[in-house]
Amino acid sequence: MTLSLGKDLLGLEPLSGEQIQLILDTAEPFKEISERAIKKVPTLRGATIVNLFFEASTRTRISFEFAEKRLSADTVNVAASGSSVTKGETLVDTARNLEAMRIDMVVIRHGASGAAQFLAERIESNVINAGDGTHEHPTQGLLDMLTLRDHFKRLEGIKVCIVGDVLHSRVARSNIWGLKKMGAEVGVCGPRSLLPSAINELGVSVFNRVEEAIEWADALNILRLQLERMTAGYIPSLREYNRVFGVSRERLDRAKRDILILHPGPMNRGVEIDSDVADGPFSVILNQVTNGVAIRMAVLYLLSGGKPELAESAKHAGGER
Amino acid sequence: MHSIAHIAPTMAAPPKQSTVLDARAFDRTLRRMADEIVELNNGIEGLVIVGIQRRGVQLAAQIVSTIAEREKADVAQGALDITLYRDDLQTVGPRPLVGQTRIPVDIDGMNVVIVDDVLYTGRTIRAALDELADFGRPRRIALAVLIDRGGRELPIQPDIVGKTITLDPSQRVDVLVEEVDGRNAAIIAEREPST
Numbered sequence: 124m125t126l127s128l129g130k131d132l133l134g135l136e137p138l139s140g141e142q143i144q145l146i147l148d149t150a151e152p153f154k155e156i157s158e159r160a161i162k163k164v165p166t167l168r169g170a171t172i173v174n175l176f177f178e179a180s181t182r183t184r185i186s187f188e189f190a191e192k193r194l195s196a197d198t199v200n201v202a203a204s205g206s207s208v209t210k211g212e213t214l215v216d217t218a219r220n221l222e223a224m225r226i227d228m229v230v231i232r233h234g235a236s237g238a239a240q241f242l243a244e245r246i247e248s249n250v251i252n253a254g255d256g257t258h259e260h261p262t263q264g265l266l267d268m269l270t271l272r273d274h275f276k277r278l279e280g281i282k283v284c285i286v287g288d289v290l291h292s293r294v295a296r297s298n299i300w301g302l303k304k305m306g307a308e309v310g311v312c313g314p315r316s317l318l319p320s321a322i323n324e325l326g327v328s329v330f331n332r333v334e335e336a337i338e339w340a341d342a343l344n345i346l347r348l349q350l351e352r353m354t355a356g357y358i359p360s361l362r363e364y365n366r367v368f369g370v371s372r373e374r375l376d377r378a379k380r381d382i383l384i385l386h387p388g389p390m391n392r393g394v395e396i397d398s399d400v401a402d403g404p405f406s407v408i409l410n411q412v413t414n415g416v417a418i419r420m421a422v423l424y425l426l427s428g429g430k431p432e433l434a435e436s437a438k439h440a441g442g443e444r
Numbered sequence: 445m446h447s448i449a450h451i452a453p454t455m456a457a458p459p460k461q462s463t464v465l466d467a468r469a470f471d472r473t474l475r476r477m478a479d480e481i482v483e484l485n486n487g488i489e490g491l492v493i494v495g496i497q498r499r500g501v502q503l504a505a506q507i508v509s510t511i512a513e514r515e516k517a518d519v520a521q522g523a524l525d526i527t528l529y530r531d532d533l534q535t536v537g538p539r540p541l542v543g544q545t546r547i548p549v550d551i552d553g554m555n556v557v558i559v560d561d562v563l564y565t566g567r568t569i570r571a572a573l574d575e576l577a578d579f580g581r582p583r584r585i586a587l588a589v590l591i592d593r594g595g596r597e598l599p600i601q602p603d604i605v606g607k608t609i610t611l612d613p614s615q616r617v618d619v620l621v622e623e624v625d626g627r628n629a630a631i632i633a634e635r636e637p638s639t
Contacts, residue, residue: 126538127537127538127539148541149539149541149542151544152525152542152543152544152545153542155544155545155546156528156545159578159579160578160579160580161578161579163578164528164529164575164578165528165529165574166528166529166533169534194528424528424539424542425539427539428533428536428537428538428539
């Protein structure tokens with residue numbers, strides 16, 4: 124009857140199209156809360172949320188924290204550097220300690236793929252994946268989809284090309300899973316060295332030239348090129364990357380139609396994206412940031428109802444009050 | 445929020461139904477409520493009509509159009525979804541869907557009239573008052589409901605009532621509106637036996 128997300132949000136791959144739709148639709152009314160004079164609703168009053176960030180993050184952590192505070196939850200930020208401890212032991216210990224302090228939800232960012240699921244299986248609290256290794260970053264995928272839907276009024280049938288380091292990108296994976304479940308067509312474009320070898324199995328179109336991607340797409344989601352990829356030998360140089368794969372005004376103008384520009388941030392201006400594109404009329408990069416808070420509020424709200432012992436009483440909810 | 449699922453024809457023993465307001469009585473009642481709102485406010489100066497999601501919004505729209513007809517002027521209209529302010533959210537399990545809240549004007553110093561379909565326990569109105577306080581400090585907030593069915597659990601009373609009836613907890617009253625249900629009516633149905 125009533126659709127729910129269950130206990131955790133670990134990725135978009137395990138979700139159904141209906142569940143993704145539920146999150147996107149729930150995010151709509153949450154947009155308005157951030158426009159109010161008093162940007163706060165009492166919904167999660169008394170809930171304690173731990174933001175457990177084993178990897179550096181500014182935007183995602185702040186976005187989650189705003190979302191939590193605007194729902195009246197109490198929040199604690201734990202910035203753990205995972206350098207000196209083995210990951211498995213650290214996570215188990217951390218989880219036990221957190222549970223002992225009677226928390227309700229954990230938002231986790233971790234360098235190891237699967238870390239969120241590892242934690243979710245060991246604690247009763249709701250777990251939200253804020254990025255695990257090269258696996259998934261579901262709230263980023265969702266906020267990208269919300270931004271696309273705001274513009275195109277639908278997701279079904281739109282063509283979205285992900286440009287850049289798809290191989291190492293959890294943002295790319297969450298976008299591919301999510302967009303395909305919602306009926307969008309997905310393309311990827313980047314140097315061969317930065318595309319997964321099994322990319323064809325994901326059911327996406329592969330473009331080797333950014334000009335072809337621009338020709339095909341309604342929207343480009345331009346990934347950040349992590350600078351350490353150069354020293355690791357994936358690309359010859361940043362200038363070379365910009366010359367071949369950089370999204371410039373000149374390249375976009377050749378398409379003779381409007382192409383929406385997304386970027387999950389932080390941007391390397393002059394590498395994967397030129398400034399006149401990032402700040403141009405078809406850039407929705409800041410809309411993505413605004414939508415991020417609404418998406419995270421929606422996820423927190425929906426998961427807070429995911430405690431199984433409450434499912435029974437839910438049958439009697441609704442009706443007159 | 446009312447569901448009319450309880451009167452679905454698939455039920456083994458269809459519940460007894462009776463009509464409280466048919467389409468004509470419904471229309472007449474709303475027009476009178478619109479007049480009373482203007483009277484209570486001594487005109488339309490500073491008036492903001494806020495409907496509670498879901499069917500309160502349609503009732504508010506009908507009231508606003510009646511006022512526009514009578515007074516030859518537009519009145520500000522808003523919508524309030526109180527889901528995020530409910531006092532039973534911790535116990536209802538899977539989260540209820542949240543509707544849109546729109547307060548298009550600054551309500552500081554204004555005369556706000558909350559419009560809802562049925563007044564029962566008063567808990568929805570308690571939540572609405574809390575939510576409105578997050579938008580500003582109106583000069584006055586009044587409450588107009590189409591049906592007051594009694595059974596209050598909080599010290600909340602309406603200023604303007606379409607029709608007062610007394611029902612026991614085993615009964616429910618459903619308000620149907622044109623835009624959502626295809627017709628305007630208020631009907632009483634027995635609740636489905638609780639399991």
